[in-house]
Amino acid sequence: MQGLPPGMTRRRLLAALAGTAAAQYVSAFGLEASPLSYTLKPQQLAKGVWYVAGAQEAISRDNGGAIANTVVLDSKAGAIVVDTGPSLRYGQQLATLARDLTNKDIARVYVTHFHPDHMFGNQAFRPDTLASSTGVIDGIKSMGSAFADAMYYAAGDWMRGTEPVMPGTILGTEPEDFGDRIIRPLHMTGHTAADLALFDEVSGVLIAGDLVFLDRAPTTPHADIARWRNTLAALGGISHGLLIPGHGPAEPGARGIAQTRQWLETIETQIIEAFDKGLDVAETTALALPAWTEKIALARYEYERSVMHLYAKLEASRWPRVDVR
Ligand SMILES: [Zn+2]
Structure with missing residues (x-):
């Protein structure tokens, strides 16, 4: 600021x-400036399954915050949308796209978690079609306004008119039946305190939200890494077909799950070892990353952000306060 x-x-x-x-x-x-327009290019992954790939970048005024994947599924009951993008304008364009792709109205919009690149398009959809868990809704309630300020600062005019909107439908653990798709909500945790993944029991499509990143470094500001690791193990145990991550390419198989786990282990181990050796924050930040991370977008950027808060957590947990008894 x-x-x-x-x-x-x-x-x-x-x-x-x-x-x-x-x-x-x-x-x-x-x-x-005059109203900006996103270029939403849907990629068809399977019959009735499309996603709009987010840019493998940080949020900026060039990309308008469109860095996360959004998903459209066709069903007998109508279009199913997963995540709504970073702004009202993106949400409006996504709603139009979902109707055009399916020739149907929108039956359901799932919101995977409270991060701004995934939920600020909510405003473009009918509140009763928006669904998520209590934890995600609580997160938007408590952080939505602060995220809006941050997004207006980072993305500028792309955000014009955007306000946080809470989903009007709270999901339990039961699957939702859309006729030819049965979507099971998976209530998980790790990337944030409340992460919603979605599994289509008919087609085997697994939509992981930001529990899985592929070829793009995971963000950890609200993460609990031990819980995230457990969740990745649970996701890996689901027999699925296509996996759509929150960021990065959709593909069959579990490469995204394995890579996300490898990233978390790599940075956590590196930061703990540096702390134990007595390196300070600046020295830890300056450490080289292993060669395999060179092909991962934003590796250095996200590593440096992770050092900032993981190092502080280590200090708080390992060093007892000396001013209180
Ligand atoms: Zn996220």
């Missing part, structure tokens, strides 16, 4: 400026 007064976000600044002469100034300098 460099350059803005304390407590002032870009969004609040623009709201405060609305209708004033300063708003014309903002407009004249291009901060209120």
Whole structure:
């Protein structure tokens, strides 16, 4: 938030400026550019299964935050959408795409977790069609506003008009029957405190959300790595066909599960060993990563972010406070 007064976000600044002469100034300098448009290119993976691949990048004003995969499934009951993208505008384009691909209205929209690149398109869908777990909904309630500020700052005008919207349907553990698809919600944890994966019991498609990253380094700011490892083992035990990760290419098999597990083990081991050797945060951040990670997008970026919070957790757990008894 460099350059803005304390407590002032870009969004609040623009709201405060609305209708004033300063708003014309903002407009004249291009901060209120003409509406932007995403290029949503659906890739068909199987009969009635498409996904829109997110950019293997960090959120920026170039990609408008469209970095996560979104999914459209056809069913007798209507289109099924998984995750809604980073903004109202993305959600609107995805809703249109889902109707065009299936020639049906939207029956269900699943939200896999509370991260902003997966749920800020919720606003474009009818609230009763939006479904997730209590944990995901609680996460959006508590963090949605802060995520909105962060997204307006990172993605700029792409976010215009976007507000956090809670799913109106709470999922239990029972599968939902759409006629020719039976979608089982899998309530899991690890990438965040509440992660929803979805398994189509008819076709074997497993939609993993951000529990699985492929060829893109996993993000860990809200992760519990021990739990995430257990969840990956559980996902690996599901006999599935196509696996659609939250980020990275969809493909049959379990390469994404194995790679996500390998990444988590690699960074956790490296950070703990550095801590035990007495390296400080800067020295730990500067360590080289193993050669296999060179083909993983954003490896260094995500490793450095992971050091920042995992190192702090190690300090808190390993070093007792000396100022209290
Ligand atoms: Zn995520």
